[in-house]
Amino acid sequence: MENYQSNLTSDKHFYCSQTKKSSLTLPIMGVIILASLFGAVFGFMAGSISKKIPNKLSSDFPKNNNSEIINVNPFANKQEIAREDSVIIEVVQRSVPAVVSIVISKDIPKMQDFFSNSFGFPNFFDPFGNSEPNTGKTEKRKIGGGSGFIITQDGLIVTNKHVISDENAEYTVITNDNQEHTAKVVAKDPINDIAIIRIEAKDLPVLNLGDSDSLQLGQSVIAIGNSLGEFSNTVSRGIISGLKRNLTATGNFGESEKLSDIIQTDAAINPGNSGGPLLNIEGLVIGINVAIAQGAQNVGFAIPSNQIKRIINQVKTTGKISIPYIGVRY
Numbered sequence: 622m623e624n625y626q627s628n629l630t631s632d633k634h635f636y637c638s639q640t641k642k643s644s645l646t647l648p649i650m651g652v653i654i655l656a657s658l659f660g661a662v663f664g665f666m667a668g669s670i671s672k673k674i675p676n677k678l679s680s681d682f683p684k685n686n687n688s689e690i691i692n693v694n695p696f697a698n699k700q701e702i703a704r705e706d707s708v709i710i711e712v713v714q715r716s717v718p719a720v721v722s723i724v725i726s727k728d729i730p731k732m733q734d735f736f737s738n739s740f741g742f743p744n745f746f747d748p749f750g751n752s753e754p755n756t757g758k759t760e761k762r763k764i765g766g767g768s769g770f771i772i773t774q775d776g777l778i779v780t781n782k783h784v785i786s787d788e789n790a791e792y793t794v795i796t797n798d799n800q801e802h803t804a805k806v807v808a809k810d811p812i813n814d815i816a817i818i819r820i821e822a823k824d825l826p827v828l829n830l831g832d833s834d835s836l837q838l839g840q841s842v843i844a845i846g847n848s849l850g851e852f853s854n855t856v857s858r859g860i861i862s863g864l865k866r867n868l869t870a871t872g873n874f875g876e877s878e879k880l881s882d883i884i885q886t887d888a889a890i891n892p893g894n895s896g897g898p899l900l901n902i903e904g905l906v907i908g909i910n911v912a913i914a915q916g917a918q919n920v921g922f923a924i925p926s927n928q929i930k931r932i933i934n935q936v937k938t939t940g941k942i943s944i945p946y947i948g949v950r951y
Contacts, residue, residue, distance in 0.1 A: 709858060712843060712904040717797055717854050718826040720897060722847035723784055723804065723818075724793040725765040731758040764790065766850025768897030769818065770828045770906065772933060776802075776820040779929060780896030781911055782809050783878070785816050794820050797854065808932075808942045814870070814878055814911055815929050817936045828898055830933075831905030833925035836861050836884065844888040844910055844921070846897025859888030859919065866922065870912040883922050884908045890921030899923040 767784030771777070778794065785792055785806050792804040802820035809816045840861045848855035863885030871877045886899065890910050899908035908923030935942055 708902055709841075709843065712900060712902060713845070713856050715904050716828060716843075716845060716898070716900055717856075719771045719828045720797065720845045720854055721769045721771065721778060722795040722853040723767040723769055723780060723896065724763055724795060724850075725767070725784070725787065725790050726761050726793065727764050727787065727790045728759040728761050729764070731760045761791075766847050766893050767895045768846035768893065768910070769794070770896075770898045771825050772827055772830075773937070774823065774825050774827060776822045776825060777807070777933075777936065778804070778818050778820065779909065779933065780816050780818060781909065782814045782816040784896045785809075785818060792818065794818070795853065796822075796825075807940065808936050810932055810942050811944055813924060813928055813932075814880065815909065815924065815932055817933070817942075828900075828904075828906050830926045830930055831901055831903065831907045833884065833907045833927045836864060836901075836907060836925075838862070838864065841902050842886055842888055842907070843900045843902070844886070844890055844894060844897065844923075845900070846890070846894030846910055848889075848891045848893050850893040852893075855891075855894070857889035859886050861885070862887045862920070868912075868922070870922075880911065880922065880924070882928070883911070883924055886921050886923060887919035888921060889919065890923075894921075 765784075767780060769778040769780035769784075772779055785804075792806070794802045794804045796802065800822075802822060804818045804820050807817040807819050838861055842859055842861060844857045844859070845854060847853045861884060865882045866885050867879075867881045868883070869877055869879050884899065884907070886908075888899070890913050892913075894910045895912075897910045898906045899910055901907050905926075907926050909926070909929065910921065910923050912922045914920035914922075932942055
């Protein structure tokens with residue numbers, strides 16, 4: 622009996638051990654099955670994603686003719702800007718030699734200086750020298766400045782009529798190499814603010830005229846001129862802000878002139894720029910800088926190049942400007 626109970630106890634212990642192993646085996650098998658299922662699912666998803674990645678790369682990155690992916694340059698925008706600047710620089714370098722400064726000089730009365738009396742003492746009747754009495758003598762002084770550009774190798778220059786409007790003044794052209802030339806007025810347009818002058822020289826650099834009728838709003842332009850009559854070959858850059866503008870321009874001495882179908886630009890145009898060229902990025906003259914809006918910022922105007930082509934051709938062939946008209950003259 623003792624042996625039976627012992628065996629029974631032993632059997633019972635064995636039975637219990639078998640039961641625990643079975644209870645552990647089922648969860649382990651479940652984990653293995655779930656892991657297999659998840660592995661299969663994730664493997665399928667990874668395979669589908671890996672197939673889409675090349676298509677995504679091919680759409681995001683350009684390819685060459687050999688179907689190889691080309692690396693995208695992160696500095697592409699900077700290179701584009703540098704390329705545009707290099708175009709502007711090239712146009713300026715080609716154009717500046719043909720742009721001239723025009724100096725306006727005139728004999729004006731020489732005034733008595735503050736300490737100019739014969740006794741060497743100040744004039745006590747006019748201690749501040751306000752009246753500056755006329756000495757009866759004259760002296761040549763610079764009274765203004767403008768701009769122009771050369772259109773023929775033998776010295777024909779286009780400028781504004783108001784730049785050389787004073788019949789009693791003398792005009793000196795200063796070229797880009799700082800050579801001074803006495804200028805002679807060849808012709809003035811009685812309608813438009815355009816004039817042609819000449820200097821005695823040969824083999825000069827020239828600028829060519831472009832088609833101003835093809836201009837578009839927002840198009841890049843370059844203005845070059847003798848800014849403020851002091852800073853020769855000043856370069857400014859802007860765009861076409863408006864086309865076919867009509868306005869009345871008034872000068873410093875009260876003279877006025879109606880300008881029609883002219884170009885508006887935001888390129889900086891200052892006194893002294895009058896007569897200078899307005900260029901496109903091909904280096905062709907598409908306008909002549911003529912006026913600015915007082916009290917405004919970056920509102921300048923230029924006469925379209927197509928308005929002066931006929932005038933230039935007339936001067937080249939006949940030496941003068943002829944304008945047909947119909948009406949009553951009195």
